[in-house]
Amino acid sequence: MTARITEVETIDIRFPTSRRLDGSDAMQAAPDYSAAYVVLHADDPAVPEGHGFTFTIGRGTELAAHAAAVVGERVKGLAVDEIVGDLGGFWRHLTGDSHLRWLGPDKGVIHLGTAAVVNAAWDLAGKLAGKPVWKLLADLGPEQIADLVDWRYLRDALTPEQAIDLLRRKRQGRAEREAHIRAHGYPAYTTSAGWLGYDDDKLARLCREAVEAGWDSVKLKVGADLDDDRRRCRIARDVIGPDRRLMIDANQVLGVEEAVVWHAALAEFDIWWFEEPTSPDDVLGHAAIQRRIAPTHVATGEHAHNAVMFKQFLQQGAIGVCQIDACRLAGVNEAVATLLLAAAHDVPVCPHAGGVGLCELVQHLSIFDYVAVSGSLQDRMVEYVDHLHEHFADPVRVSGARYLVPEAPGYSSRIRRESLRHYAYPEGAAWSAPEGAHAR
Amino acid sequence: MTARITEVETIDIRFPTSRRLDGSDAMQAAPDYSAAYVVLHADDPAVPEGHGFTFTIGRGTELAAHAAAVVGERVKGLAVDEIVGDLGGFWRHLTGDSHLRWLGPDKGVIHLGTAAVVNAAWDLAGKLAGKPVWKLLADLGPEQIADLVDWRYLRDALTPEQAIDLLRRKRQGRAEREAHIRAHGYPAYTTSAGWLGYDDDKLARLCREAVEAGWDSVKLKVGADLDDDRRRCRIARDVIGPDRRLMIDANQVLGVEEAVVWHAALAEFDIWWFEEPTSPDDVLGHAAIQRRIAPTHVATGEHAHNAVMFKQFLQQGAIGVCQIDACRLAGVNEAVATLLLAAAHDVPVCPHAGGVGLCELVQHLSIFDYVAVSGSLQDRMVEYVDHLHEHFADPVRVSGARYLVPEAPGYSSRIRRESLRHYAYPEGAAWSAPEGAHAR
Numbered sequence: 001m002t003a004r005i006t007e008v009e010t011i012d013i014r015f016p017t018s019r020r021l022d023g024s025d026a027m028q029a030a031p032d033y034s035a036a037y038v039v040l041h042a043d044d045p046a047v048p049e050g051h052g053f054t055f056t057i058g059r060g061t062e063l064a065a066h067a068a069a070v071v072g073e074r075v076k077g078l079a080v081d082e083i084v085g086d087l088g089g090f091w092r093h094l095t096g097d098s099h100l101r102w103l104g105p106d107k108g109v110i111h112l113g114t115a116a117v118v119n120a121a122w123d124l125a126g127k128l129a130g131k132p133v134w135k136l137l138a139d140l141g142p143e144q145i146a147d148l149v150d151w152r153y154l155r156d157a158l159t160p161e162q163a164i165d166l167l168r169r170k171r172q173g174r175a176e177r178e179a180h181i182r183a184h185g186y187p188a189y190t191t192s193a194g195w196l197g198y199d200d201d202k203l204a205r206l207c208r209e210a211v212e213a214g215w216d217s218v219k220l221k222v223g224a225d226l227d228d229d230r231r232r233c234r235i236a237r238d239v240i241g242p243d244r245r246l247m248i249d250a251n252q253v254l255g256v257e258e259a260v261v262w263h264a265a266l267a268e269f270d271i272w273w274f275e276e277p278t279s280p281d282d283v284l285g286h287a288a289i290q291r292r293i294a295p296t297h298v299a300t301g302e303h304a305h306n307a308v309m310f311k312q313f314l315q316q317g318a319i320g321v322c323q324i325d326a327c328r329l330a331g332v333n334e335a336v337a338t339l340l341l342a343a344a345h346d347v348p349v350c351p352h353a354g355g356v357g358l359c360e361l362v363q364h365l366s367i368f369d370y371v372a373v374s375g376s377l378q379d380r381m382v383e384y385v386d387h388l389h390e391h392f393a394d395p396v397r398v399s400g401a402r403y404l405v406p407e408a409p410g411y412s413s414r415i416r417r418e419s420l421r422h423y424a425y426p427e428g429a430a431w432s433a434p435e436g437a438h439a440r
Numbered sequence: 441m442t443a444r445i446t447e448v449e450t451i452d453i454r455f456p457t458s459r460r461l462d463g464s465d466a467m468q469a470a471p472d473y474s475a476a477y478v479v480l481h482a483d484d485p486a487v488p489e490g491h492g493f494t495f496t497i498g499r500g501t502e503l504a505a506h507a508a509a510v511v512g513e514r515v516k517g518l519a520v521d522e523i524v525g526d527l528g529g530f531w532r533h534l535t536g537d538s539h540l541r542w543l544g545p546d547k548g549v550i551h552l553g554t555a556a557v558v559n560a561a562w563d564l565a566g567k568l569a570g571k572p573v574w575k576l577l578a579d580l581g582p583e584q585i586a587d588l589v590d591w592r593y594l595r596d597a598l599t600p601e602q603a604i605d606l607l608r609r610k611r612q613g614r615a616e617r618e619a620h621i622r623a624h625g626y627p628a629y630t631t632s633a634g635w636l637g638y639d640d641d642k643l644a645r646l647c648r649e650a651v652e653a654g655w656d657s658v659k660l661k662v663g664a665d666l667d668d669d670r671r672r673c674r675i676a677r678d679v680i681g682p683d684r685r686l687m688i689d690a691n692q693v694l695g696v697e698e699a700v701v702w703h704a705a706l707a708e709f710d711i712w713w714f715e716e717p718t719s720p721d722d723v724l725g726h727a728a729i730q731r732r733i734a735p736t737h738v739a740t741g742e743h744a745h746n747a748v749m750f751k752q753f754l755q756q757g758a759i760g761v762c763q764i765d766a767c768r769l770a771g772v773n774e775a776v777a778t779l780l781l782a783a784a785h786d787v788p789v790c791p792h793a794g795g796v797g798l799c800e801l802v803q804h805l806s807i808f809d810y811v812a813v814s815g816s817l818q819d820r821m822v823e824y825v826d827h828l829h830e831h832f833a834d835p836v837r838v839s840g841a842r843y844l845v846p847e848a849p850g851y852s853s854r855i856r857r858e859s860l861r862h863y864a865y866p867e868g869a870a871w872s873a874p875e876g877a878h879a880r
Contacts, residue, residue, distance in 0.1 A: 028538045059539035060510055063503065063549060070500055098468045099499035105692070105720070105743060108548010109503060153719040156696035156728065252545070256596035279593040280545065281748040283723060284755055288596065303545060308721040315724055 003044035008072030024197035026223030027251040031057035036064035050124025067113025084125040107305040118331025123411035134364040142167035185402030194220035207239035223250030249275035287318035302352035314345040326361035354385030360412040391419035443484035448512030464637035466663030467691040471497035476504035490564025507553025524565040547745040558771025563851035574804040582607035625842030634660035647679035663690030689715035727758035742792035754785040766801035794825030800852040831859035
């Protein structure tokens with residue numbers, strides 16, 4: 001008997017994080033970290049559920065959940081074996097509906113919904129294989145990895161043949177790298193200290209705690225007021241000392257010329273990267289900024305909506321750091337495409353994380369990148385924010401500023417049922433109880 | 441008493457066009473032309489309704505309608521005077537919700553929903569002023585026009601001061617141009633002959649009819665099969681003769697290298713422009729194609745999602761023809777931004793039209809462009825497709841391959857109530873009757 005997907009459950013789940021200004025930055029003043037969450041159910045009880053999601057920040061999450069349901073209609077009735085046996089074909093099937101494509105294409109709400117469904121399918125594939133997703137990926141052959149990717153718009157930068165060649169060259173040393181990452185974990189940096197809504201005392205205290213906890217790279221949110229940013233960068237640099245890395249993140253609030261001016265006013269604090277200086281759509285703008293602020297790196301990607309955008313950022317030398325997002329890209333397949341493009345252009349990938357469960361997902365992508373794609377840890381680190389991990393069944397484990405390798409089968413994407421119930425919007429107790437009701 | 445918006449009505453309306461393969465191309469094999477439709481209602485019966493929409497092609501239209509409703513929440517309770525008195529501020533208010541912005545930003549379903557609401561507000565503004573929208577725009581002063589635009593990400597290509605200067609220089613001759621366009625109409629071209637689903641006989645017949653009706657520019661859909669395209673281009677060129685313009689449109693199905701090869705195989709048929717050769721996100725790809733197929737023009741824009749994308753296409757010399765879309769850009773304001781950018785880069789704007797009501801809207805934008813922005817008709821023409829105009833209260837009037845100037849107050853955006861009822865999805869008779877039910 002062939003097991004088939006019979007239901008694509010979608011849940012709008014929101015955490016009232018705006019109550020404490022966790023996650024506040026120059027663009028997002030008061031986010032409620034949220035997810036459009038998907039559970040794939042099959043008609044055979046021996047088939048595990050596949051859990052996936054896309055990350056949002058509050059209002060409008062119902063649109064992403066609705067999009068996941070619409071995309072999910074294309075999954076119902078498919079054989080589980082065929083999905084997990086051809087995840088490249090599955091991705092192209094999901095993104096290949098011409099009517100739905102019109103709503104993007106390959107961007108916005110419909111792409112976020114696709115991400116949630118694709119991530120759920122990878123969780124299912126990992127569980128069926130008895131492997132965490134990073135290991136499932138790393139054990140694939142070069143041709144199988146290349147087949148995960150939709151090459152239609154990428155060949156002018158990288159052909160599948162070139163990708164296969166790159167992957168073949170990285171087969172040597174794979175076992176050693178896997179052993180190394182299992183022993184030492186994957187490097188991380190922290191954003192927990194530097195949210196824009198925190199006052200100077202809290203900033204200084206959190207920077208001090210970060211140093212004591214072993215972090216050697218710290219990121220601050222900037223972009224609302226330049227005098228404030230100078231003061232905050234000075235506090236952070238004083239506390240972390242001259243040898244740790246300080247990164248800044250403007251969350252897209254600046255124009256191209258403004259970003260250059262902003263950077264110049266902060267350069268004395270020795271900035272490692274300047275993240276999201278301007279519109280995520282502006283490849284040429286980022287390239288202009290990168291030329292003018294070097295050797296500081298321009299970093300972007302959490303809002304780069306698909307592999308075609310990353311292709312251009314890399315072709316144009318517009319970024320020194322490539323920040324993939326596991327949920328804005330349409331799931332694992334498009335992240336793999338971007339890892340390949342970045343490796344071919346010799347640009348380090350430092351994924352966007354934080355939010356709800358982004359840390360849980362991107363650790364798999366970066367470990368896979370190290371073991372099988374770039375083969376390097378040089379200048380690579382995964383963002384870490386200490387929020388909301390308690391809701392996950394298999395939360396990230398971070399120790400000594402390193403992500404420890406996840407071992408459980410699947411994509412570490414499962415939120416506990418009691419959390420799904422409690423934070424479901426608007427019916428969960430977190431929102432329907434008086435405290436929640438007025439805080440919206 | 442101040443009139444306020446009390447209701448933002450949203451309607452999912454779909455026309456079963458897939459039954460005849462009208463609108464078929466290499467990417468969209470069987471579209472059902474649709475709209476997420478918005479009506480603004482005020483609490484004062486003396487205030488007219490504002491009608492607007494965004495265009496979609498079938499499945500997923502409910503997502504765009506839902507997005508319009510979510511964005512519409514930001515309109516409820518606003519004073520009508522404040523909306524129409526500060527349409528630039530209104531646009532920035534609609535696009536300034538940080539939670540909703542996360543779902544784009546400025547792209548995809550949330551941007552489509554915003555377009556529908558913005559277009560409805562402009563219809564309302566035109567009706568209140570007693571002017572068609574093109575005239576409302578053309579009568580604004582340079583500073584007022586510049587204030588319609590969100591300049592945050594555009595200043596590296598064009599500053600508001602430069603835009604004002606450009607508009608001031610075009611004030612001379614405005615009255616003559618207005619008189620000229622009222623007398624002669626705005627040039628148009630036809631796509632009605634060349635849908636991919638039509639057979640050779642129908643193609644030849646429709647091309648012949650187009651010539652007889654006075655059309656001097658004809659567009660064919662290509663991109664599915666190169667041999668078919670060579671045969672179809674030959675038929676079209678034979679019928680229309682050597683002196684009329686032949687354009688081709690691949691609707692994004694090709695990669696960069698493929699597009700160059702495709703063009704080379706069709707170049708002997710003397711192609712005026714090659715439209716949407718590849719991904720609409722690929723600025724650098726279009727630039728590469730443009731360099732290699734000149735003097736044929738690369739044309740794109742119906743899927744360019746915001747002014748930041750158009751900025752880059754223009755900065756990079758990636759397009760010879762700028763094809764704005766009245767409903768993918770977030771309404772009139774972002775179209776005005778793009779008209780200014782195109783004029784500053786001396787690239788003609790030839791709007792995308794067809795679909796549902798796109799002709800009705802873009803005629804206003806192009807007439808405004810001629811009267812007040814570019815001041816030129818050189819190489820400019822608006823797409824025309826003879827579909828679905830009968831559903832509009834103030835349909836376009838095309839005569840001798842020219843759009844006649846719309847005179848009724850508003851944005852020509854109102855669909856008749858009986859059509860809204862009949863084609864409402866899924867409850868309208870067009871879909872709930874047996875014929876419709878199985879055709880989905």
